Amino acid sequence: MIFVTVGTQLPFERLIEAVDLWAAEHPETEVFAQVGETRYQAKHMTCVEKLGPGEYTEKFNQADVVVSHVGMGTIISGLEHAKPLVLMPRLAEKGEHRNNHQLGTAEKFSKYKQIQFVNTAQELNTAISACLATKLSPEQGCPETSVNLIKKLKSFVNEE
Amino acid sequence: MKAKKRILLISSCGGHWVQMNRLRPAFEDHDVYFACTERAYAQSAPEGRFFYVPDASLKSNPFKILWLALNVLAILIKIRPHVVLSTGAAPGFFALTLAKLIRSKTIWVDSIANVNELSVSGRKVGRFADLYITQWEHLAREDGPQYFGSVV
Numbered sequence: 434m435i436f437v438t439v440g441t442q443l444p445f446e447r448l449i450e451a452v453d454l455w456a457a458e459h460p461e462t463e464v465f466a467q468v469g470e471t472r473y474q475a476k477h478m479t480c481v482e483k484l485g486p487g488e489y490t491e492k493f494n495q496a497d498v499v500v501s502h503v504g505m506g507t508i509i510s511g512l513e514h515a516k517p518l519v520l521m522p523r524l525a526e527k528g529e530h531r532n533n534h535q536l537g538t539a540e541k542f543s544k545y546k547q548i549q550f551v552n553t554a555q556e557l558n559t560a561i562s563a564c565l566a567t568k569l570s571p572e573q574g575c576p577e578t579s580v581n582l583i584k585k586l587k588s589f590v591n592e593e
Numbered sequence: 594m595k596a597k598k599r600i601l602l603i604s605s606c607g608g609h610w611v612q613m614n615r616l617r618p619a620f621e622d623h624d625v626y627f628a629c630t631e632r633a634y635a636q637s638a639p640e641g642r643f644f645y646v647p648d649a650s651l652k653s654n655p656f657k658i659l660w661l662a663l664n665v666l667a668i669l670i671k672i673r674p675h676v677v678l679s680t681g682a683a684p685g686f687f688a689l690t691l692a693k694l695i696r697s698k699t700i701w702v703d704s705i706a707n708v709n710e711l712s713v714s715g716r717k718v719g720r721f722a723d724l725y726i727t728q729w730e731h732l733a734r735e736d737g738p739q740y741f742g743s744v745v
Binding site: 441510535538578579583587589 | 598600608610615616618619623676678698705707708709723726741
């Protein structure tokens with residue numbers, strides 16, 4: 434199963450449309466999407482506007498591949514649950530976000546092999562198929578929160 | 594053994610919440626309270642330790658913003674936290690601002706999503722925080738924010 438999630442704050446039509454194209458070519462694979470307030474009517478996948486956190490976690494865990502925008506929630510959950518991720522950055526010039534910070538995040542997280550960053554429908558199509566075909570084995574476990582950061586917070590709280 | 598303190602962790606839902614939860618190990622010796630814009634997150638907090646706050650952004654209409662601020666203030670008065678921490682966005686902005694009224698110590702941890710520049714809320718409230726943290730080394734400055742590492 435492919436799980437698609439674009440957060441609930443802003444629509445991301447370009448991503449939903451691109452996944453719908455992939456789904457049209459792959460009717461054998463179930464595609465389930467949380468799309469937020471999206472006008473585009475997907476024809477080849479199941480769409481819901483919003484999932485509760487419980488249902489969200491369930492779909493996330495069941496998925497073979499998670500497709501999303503470059504959101505930190507998705508990236509961290511993906512690393513925590515060792516999920517292959519296909520992520521498309523939202524672009525300000527297309528009205529998809531207020532700025533292009535998702536491009537910066539994509540660049541900084543490009544070292545993780547289990548995350549594929551894509552910019553076009555064509556790249557997305559190739560990346561989803563590749564993730565499914567190779568059953569890409571994700572890196573072991575999620576990196577921990579920096580020891581120094583935890584230490585600093587601890588000592589700050591314990592100061593008189 | 595030092596006395597337990599009351600810590601309030603407050604953020605909006607999604608990525609901010611996920612990041613904030615990865616800081617929980619820092620506060621395991623204390624009484625931790627949570628506040629967020631998604632009611633269903635209550636299930637990941639200990640019984641009676643979760644508070645809902647309504648969502649708003651700094652660009653929302655003034656009534657929505659005021660409603661959020663009042664809710665945050667009510668939580669602060671109820672818990673009287675020794676320390677308030679936020680990863681963003683608007684709920685954290687108000688929590689850190691209003692925390693000054695009850696003399697809580699404040700921590701702003703800017704979201705790791707902000708790679709090229711600090712978040713809007715962070716730029717507004719960060720330098721008034723007692724501890725102002727960025728998760729990117731290249732965004733750290735001598736007069737704050739400081740860098741100690743990140744949640745991934």
